[in-house]
Amino acid sequence: MRDYIKRVLIALIMALCVSLLFLGGKHSEASMKVTKEIKNGWIWPTDGIISDTYGTRLGKHKGIDIAGKLNTPVLAVADGQVVKSYFSNTYGNVVFIKHPSHFVTVYAHLNKRTVFEGQNIKQGTVIGKMGRTGQATGTHLHFETHQQEWRFDKKFALDPEMLLGKVDTGEIVQGGIAGINDDVLEASSHVRPRKEDQMKEGKKQYIVKQGDTLYDISKKSKITVTRIKELNHLSSDLIKPKQILTVK
Ligand SMILES: [Zn+2]
Secondary structure, eight states: OHHHHHHHHHHHHHHHHHHHHHHHHHHOHHHHHHHHHHHTOOOOSSSEEEEEOTTTTTTTOOSEEEEOOTTOEEEOSSSEEEEEEEEETTTEEEEEEEOTTSOEEEEEEESEEOOOTTOEEOTTOEEEEOBOOSSOSSSEEEEEEESSSOOTTOTTEEOTHHHHOOOOTTOEEOTTOOOSOHHHHHHHHHSOTTHHHHHHTTOOEEEOOTTOOHHHHHHHHTSOHHHHHHHTTOSSSOOOTTOEEEOO
């Protein structure tokens, strides 16, 4: 009997811990904002190889580095407004975008900037070309995510992997792809808020299945491979399962 009571007590304590964790998460404004942004389906800003992650260099690296070819297009990860576009000695050519949720994203070391301050842009808009301007040792995009405005002390910086998905140094990412894990991607494709807008614009999406090639998808959706690549800013024929492609 005592054994039974002990077991019930342990179960109760565990249930309490779990519910506290859950409530704690639910009431945190930050985590709610992150969840909301995940539902908006952020895309990777460019093609390349992850060359450094968030929190390295004794915690001073407040962004993620994607190394790639000079002049690779750099895309806006979500809809928003360009709040800054200028040259800085450290960031080089840099663009800041403010998103409707007040998140701010930063795209640094660009070779060229192709947007102007005040411009409203859509997710996937090319905002510049990859470069190595400012304090950069090689051609790469330094990408930052802030939960609120950018500050000199980067107080509101957040690991971009929380919105784009977990990656490791050396991993290849592709611009235009929602890089979040399967569960989240599944969820985000159900609640994709701009679905109606996309229907209005006549946009159609296709989720890549295991074994699909661009050629298969072009047959199915009755458009050319070249058009699919154009629509999705793809620089190669490489696609992967669960990738969301615009096909119209
Ligand atoms: Zn960096």
